[in-house]
Amino acid sequence: MRRRMMTIVAVAAVLAFQQTALTAPLPRVGGTLVLATDEDADRLDPNLSGQRASTIVYTQIFEPLILRDPKDKAFKPWLATSWQASPDGKTYTFRLRQDVKFHDGTPFNAAAVKFNFDRTHNPALSTRCVGCALGFYDSAEVVDPFTVRVHLKSPWAPFLDALTTAYLMVSPTAVAKAGDRDFGRQPVGSGPFRFVEWIPNDRIVLERNPDYTWSPAVFTHRGKAYLDRVIYKVIPEPSSRVAALETGEVQLVRIVSSEDFQRLVKDARYAPVVGLLPGVPWTWAINTTKFPTSELAVRQALNLGIDREIIAKAVFRAFQAYGAFRPAYTLYSPVSWAYDKSAEPYSFDRARASSLLDGAGWRAGPDGIREKAGQRLEIYLVSWEHGVPELMQAQLRRIGISLRVGILDTLSVNAAQRRGESHMGAVPASRTDPDILSLLLHSRNVGGGFNFSFVKDPELDRLLDQGAIETNLAQRRQFYVRAARLAMERAYMLPVHTRDNIGLASTRVQGLRFDAAGLFPMLHDVWLAP
């Protein structure tokens, strides 16, 4: 009798266990995922292109040597199994996987890696890659079929980071066949998806790579991707993108307006897709060479006189529930490893702003706007988006600053900043490596580069240069913390809010994760529920 009870209990336990195991959905193999993007790619060629519209697509086709784990941000192996940097930081040696093949059957090896590095840095090809080691790369050496050594002209600490995003491996045979200029239209990589067709301004179609067996440990499953096909559909108009999600024509949408997001996120059929971006948040570059923003007091008053909490909430409230679009008080977003509270010298303080301006001789004029020696405190700001500028305009008026706002197309914003016609302009810049700050504030990037603050500060340059060569992570971080603090104290820029990657997906989409940059979905592990 007892034995019988035991059997019944045992059987019941097994059944119960099976039941719970069955309720966790198993990934379903098959199906087509359609993503809607706002812009068509320029070229599917990681050696030569860097535009986000292209990277979003080709990160499924091509693979890097290493990657940053999105969870702990540490470097992990991908096509390279191990790597070593020389003590002087000028030489990196990589051991490569031996089981990798490009989509055209070409084996992946050290010669292929060398080909990729040489091609990216071939001056005749004028690469537009973003974050690559231009100016530092010297040569690559095939030590043995699966060991490659990269030589830099001088040490460059961001190199490992560059490897995760800017150096994806293309098939040398395919480039030889298609030619350098045309390879971007017939991409051949080694990734979990391979290229099928590209109808310009309409869609790019990828299909599963049936031979894929070398997934990195960071992927949640080994072997081939679950999805049969991935289609990137170009839908430039934001409302049309969202409409396509609602009709079921697409399952994942990038860049959604605040209103649409708010409306659809309440619907059980859709879920938010959030990638928090490291690097520099949404920040205005302040022209330090043009009166009146050439005065430190004015720049500091700007940093003190805007209420970032209100601005971020007013424009992006719908996204804030997911940790995105928060107020930013320093030049690194909170998810950057160089972020530090000590680099946030300003809070919202109208009184202090006013007294700074008073102390600098700016007295309120008849209409409330401050004046000094016959000049009004007028500042011209250029951007391509409404929302934040108008709120700033209203807030700054309260401390006697007149903000003139110009909402223009990207070319005109760029022109106004380059010519020094504007006092403030937008420079959003996400990147996993904090060296991005040097692109915006180092003196060598003035005049033809992205330093629109026109800052030539030797002390800041020194800190940024030291950060760029320091290999000890803790010390490196300190250089950037100090650089950000210095730049903020001297008010070279005006950070406002974090800029994050927010989209919407149908709840059919399962297993979606972004890479450590917060921008690029890793589609290998994605599957579609029925």
Added chain:
Amino acid sequence: MGSFLLFRLVHGLVVVAGVVLLVSVMIHIAPGDPAMLLVGDSPVPREQLEQIRRDLGLDRPIAVQIVSNLVRFARGDLGSSLRTNRPVLSDLTRVIPSTFMLAVSGMFIGIAVGVPIGVLAATRRGEWVDSLATAFGVLGISLPTFWTGILAIALFSVQLGWFPTGGQGEVRMLVLPALTLGWFAAGALARILRSGMLEALSQDHINVARAKGLRERTVVLKHALRSALIPAVTLVTVQFGALLSGTVIVETVFARDGLGRFLVHGILQKDFPVVQGAVLVIAVIYTAINLFTDLVYLQLDPRLRYA
């Protein structure tokens, strides 16, 4: 007739050449640095930007760039897009048919809806039919296509599910954009036809036709309409030219590839070869349409034949 045609062709050539020259100069002196846009949404070092500028020839003086581009253009080489490296010619051969289909279907709906409504409004002048038709016409002209387009998507795609939200390749995808454009065209046509018909119906030869005992229907459609069509034909041809080059809004809202979008993107990125190639096509289209219009006039209005 022969010498007339020859004259017009030469005239057309001069116009097209002039337009391309003017636009080339304008796009080069427009503000902005294409190199910064080509690298995308993230900053890069200055040396890299300078390398890209050198590669694209942007470091040369503007006058040299303009002349060099025009010389290349005159040789028949339309060049490649600075952004994508695709030959401009292949882009044009892709976008022109797409825009053409959209323009033709939009025009077709415009004519099929606008002409009857205009005639109806004129013959039932003052009645509720007239007010309704006029309202239809005014709304069609006044409502911006980006709004009517999105409304059409919201109603017919999302709510009713009758048509896809956009795209190209299937006829179903053409319906909503064509309706959006068609309403706009129909509105203008209806108004022109209404006033044209009213004027024609007050002419003497109409009374003669009625006195002869012809049916009212024949009077209206055969005699009055013919005179009223003359200004309408002008409008149709001008509209068609405008449709072919100005469909950018509808193309953007409905995610369709086309000449309008191609040109606008080219301008916004200072992609000179794209702008030159697209403007060349548009100039040729307009010139050809003007010539066609004049020929049609000669048919419709016998008074012109002996001028």
